[in-house]
Ligand code: HEM
């Protein structure tokens with residue numbers, strides 16, 4: 055019967071595929087993004103951020119960048135930047151989601167925490183010419199984003215997505231470039247979730263004492279730490295790039311320690327990701343390593 | 348009733364030719380993006396940057412080469428299995444036009460950045476509607492032919508074809524639901540984690556309904572044709588069929604392990620992925636056992652090589668896939684190059700191998716001649732096989748290496764390698780992968796030449812025969 059009647063066959067096949075569909079795709083609508091998932095601090099995108107998100111989609115950045123910190127310890131350590139793993143509530147305004155399936159480049163879910171500079175100087179330099187900050191990068195150059203942003207649909211987008219906005223928000227978008235928009239989007243990612251705070255900001259007082267008075271013993275480790283965490287802003291050889299040159303410094307050890315620990319302006323804080331010993335080792339490298347590579 | 352059926356094959360030819368053209372585009376773009384990953388200077392801003400080209404590559408591969416040749420071959424197979432001429436040749440021609448217009452506009456629109464970003468559903472809504480129309484027109488044509496059939500029994504290939512017709516329609520429509528902003532942009536109606544869950548329900552079942560069911564339909568038709576052996580077990584085929592289409596739909600979340608998607612959905616996906624080994628291998632065994640006592644055909648019959656190699660890669664693919672669906676293993680390889688290794692074993696080793704065999708056979712039949720050169724077909728076989736193996740193996744090694752470097756931590760819990768250290772380690776593999784693309788391309792060129800010569804031979808025989 056079944057083998058002979060194509061109409062019955064098609065209906066049956068449809069029903070069979072709908073079983074798994076219902077359980078794993080339709081039923082979960084009941085919970086996902088429900089009140090239990092919401093996170094108080096998470097705000098919808100501003101007009102400029104949403105324009106930036108649309109440019110992110112247009113350029114297909116999602117083909118190389120994911121946007122979810124998995125619950126794995128290594129993921130949290132690498133991409134959490136003080137936040138923990140990703141939760142549903144962080145994405146309730148994302149239409150579509152942009153989690154991606156490949157990490158040709160690093161995860162960007164919390165990238166706003168990694169580069170706190172409000173002007174986005176690092177992002178601009180990096181997007182214009184990624185190899186100028188990370189020489190071995192294979193990310194394409196996006197210098198062409200320095201062109202006027204088309205704002206024709208900005209207001210309609212906000213209405214359609216049901217995001218709140220003010221006339222001021224809309225005025226802010228006028229005269230901006232596409233680069234401004236995508237940087238605003240990068241700056242927002244991850245910044246409205248609760249993060250682990252570094253213990254009360256370190257004060258550069260006299261009782262902060264550098265335990266390392268000799269560069270020799272710490273040089274190798276300090277260089278490797280520097281390459282990992284600092285080179286993207288201060289240059290491969292500490293010659294300076296977005297951040298100032300760190301080949302020697304007039305500042306005191308304690309001052310340097312405090313800046314690295316607390317951050318300042320475009321300089322992120324490392325107090326929660328590097329322990330004191332490591333920070334001191336880098337202070338030693340900065341102070342004494344004027345001619346060392 | 349006994350008069351021989353007159354089959355109508357002009358659209359079959361059209362679809363086969365155009366699918367080969369789009370397949371070549373896919374491979375060329377694939378080679379370009381594989382080179383861009385090594386030399387970013389090869390990005391031509393803004394239209395030919397990696398982020399815009401990669402979806403062109405995947406769409407040309409899956410929709411242009413895959414679906415294009417499936418449509419052509421299904422028009423061919425369905426007529427033979429039902430002993431009925433195609434329901435509407437006019438509609439088939441219209442479908443071909445729409446198909447080519449659709450794929451060409453897809454490529455242009457993706458290069459211009461009109462991209463919904465949901466994988467394998469990137470096209471903006473006007474084009475998504477065109478794709479849906481193409482699929483429905485094709486489905487109606489095939490279904491009506493089956494309905495009007497003269498052969499009562501429906502052979503197993505028809506089952507897989509019909510399942511794909513319904514399956515793809517449901518999946519594609521739901522995952523494309525959105526609200527249009529204007530003609531060029533829309534926003535998904537689902538948000539965040541919901542959108543992710545819908546997308547991968549779609550994404551994984553695109554694998555089931557596009558990259559599994561149709562090639563299986565083709566495999567089940569052509570293996571007996573090519574070898575002269577009937578399929579080993581019709582009953583095993585039936586059981587495997589129903590369990591396959593039942594289980595696949597549960598597994599989408601194996602693309603989302605360790606993410607905010609609820610744990611129980613992930614666990615179900617994991618369990619069903621492992622169970623999928625059974626129906627998948629049902630088809631593999633059915634293929635192998637059909638060859639029982641006839642294995643010398645692997646040497647004597649060039650088409651058997653393609654088909655058996657293809658089903659073998661399908662077998663490996665359906666062991667590797669479930670392994671990737673296990674949380675602990677996924678932690679290592681998810682997001683890494685391992686996955687493109689998996690994808691291309693399926694796309695190049697399974698889908699394309701079966702398509703090559705089917706196209707050789709069908710073209711020779713339609714032109715009522717023999718293949719131009721078996722030797723060239725052998726050369727083609729070895730080139731694409733080596734190309735695919737080099738691609739997959741280099742990417743597996745790269746994936747495991749990068750995956751373990753990314754997860755490596757020091758005793759104090761800090762990370763051992765920076766992201767860039769892990770990336771610099773895999774550049775050599777990226778270079779080898781680009782080379783594998785050229786090897787594969789060489790195989791493809793031999794294939795195209797051979798097909799062209801076969802058609803030419805058929806045409807001259809025909810004109811000679813019609814001379815008095
Ligand atoms: C032999 C020539 C080919 C080369 C050199 C090639 C190269 C590539 C590259 C470089 C990527 C991006 C991988 C990444 O994200 O790191 C890719 C992805 C992909 N390719 Fe190919 N490709 C080829 C043939 C094909 C064909 C013929 C198909 C389809 C039938 C195909 C389907 C895909 C798919 C579906 C993806 C996405 C994989 C994912 O999301 O993980 N490719 N290919």
Ligand code: HEM
Nearest residue numbers: 155554558601620623664665668669671672681690693694
């Ligand atoms: C039992 C069968 C299979 C299972 C359980 C399975 C499982 C998986 C899993 C778990 C992934 C995600 C990997 C990751 O991102 O971590 C994946 C990716 C993929 N598989 Fe399979 N696989 C199966 C068969 C196949 C077959 C036959 C093909 C045919 C070509 C295929 C094509 C793909 C593609 C294209 C992707 C990439 C999706 C993307 O990220 O864009 N799979 N598979």
